[in-house]
Amino acid sequence: MEVILARPRGFCAGVNRAINVVNKALEVYKPPVYVLHEIVHNTHVIRELEEKGAVFVEQLEDIPKGSIAIFSAHGVSKAVKERANNLGLRTINATCPLVSKVHRRVSRLNKINYDVVVIGHKGHPEVEGTCGHASGSVHVVSSPEEVQSLQVNNPSRVGYVTQTTLSIDDTAKMLTALRKQFPNISEPSRTDICFATSNRQAAVRELSESVDLILVVGSKNSSNSNRLREVAQKNHIPAYLIDHAEEIDGEWLNNAQRIGITAGASAPEYLVTELVAWLRENYGIKKVQEMDGTDETICFQLPAI
Structure with missing residues (x-):
């Protein structure tokens, strides 16, 4: 054998960056520092950071006022950022830069009155954060069948983004369905995966x-x-x-x-x-x-x- x-x-580079953000924050501000959700999805990484003094929470309200609050690599919505500010938290954004790029595209598309289709897994933190950067219509689809039932404001003004961690093969099937349904769909200059x-x-x-x-x-x-x-x-x-x-x-x-x-x-x-x-x-x-x-x-x- x-x-x-x-x-x-x-x-990957985004995970390395996110973990380094937490470690640096622990060094500069001393424990505890708080992280909204898991900084990355790995039980061993989370346990190691907890042992150093990181505290992982699911709600911003669980973080004491004035404390350091770190946003995970998966990204958060604009509303979460605003709420953190209103709660008096000192925030550090560990969102992967490639995810942030997707957020910016969602905002740009909505500003020119495009419906945005997010290809991804419903309920995943990255998808929720991406949808939270929309100022207009946004739709999440997870299968070619869901594409067929999409209701948009104007079929000629539709653009898409994708969750960065999707299967390339599955995404290709989704894109085939989207292009068939919306021949003029706006596509990113390069894949979001x-x-x-x-x-x-x-x-x-x-x-x-x-x-x-x-x-x-x-x-x-x-x-x-x-x-x-x-x-x-x-x-x-x-x-x-x-x-x-x-x-x-x-x-x-x-x-x-x-x-x-x-x-x-x-x-x-x-x-x-x-x-x-x-x-x-x-x-x-x-x-x-x-x-x-x-x-x-x-x-x-x-x-x-």
Whole structure:
């Protein structure tokens, strides 16, 4: 049995930036600092930051007046920002710059009287934050069927944006439906799906050609991690999303000679290292190699802290 590691995998630039924002805030302002929702969707990252003094809350009202309040990488609505200001909180915005770009496009489209279609998962924090930057009509669609039932003000004045962590394949189906329904739809100059999401999905697609099984390291509420699992499954490879090595069911590995491993964009690399060590100890794996892949060198600047 051998292991092949996907490349790239794990932390993206936006996640690195968001975690660094919390760590820097803890250094400058001292604990506690408060974070609205999970800074990124990974249980290990959240636990580590809690141990350092970060406090994660679901409501702004749970943060004492005058305290530091950090907005997560997924972004928040304009209304949330205004409410934080009214509550007397000192805010730091850790929203991924690529998500902020989507927010700006929503605002621009509404200002010229366009309906905005948001392709994404209803209820996801990023989608809710994106919709919260609309000043006019906004619609969330999650399937081609929902596109067909859309009611817009003017079919010739419609534009779209997408959640940044979507499946490229699923989004392509949605775009086909949108273009058919609205031939003049306004499209972004380049896809809203972030480069890290695209790169990791492409790596899994390639990895699927040479392994019998893929393990995706990531938390259950991580959108991009779930999409990696789906990409493998669509390529007819069994794939499982695990938060850590102990979640592995031994039956998954029956008859698997080559195991592929990847990690979602919010999963730290040490979890992959621990997984490989666990497989070595329990299954005697001796050969571990990393596939060729894209090197990501982009680094986002921190906001003022």
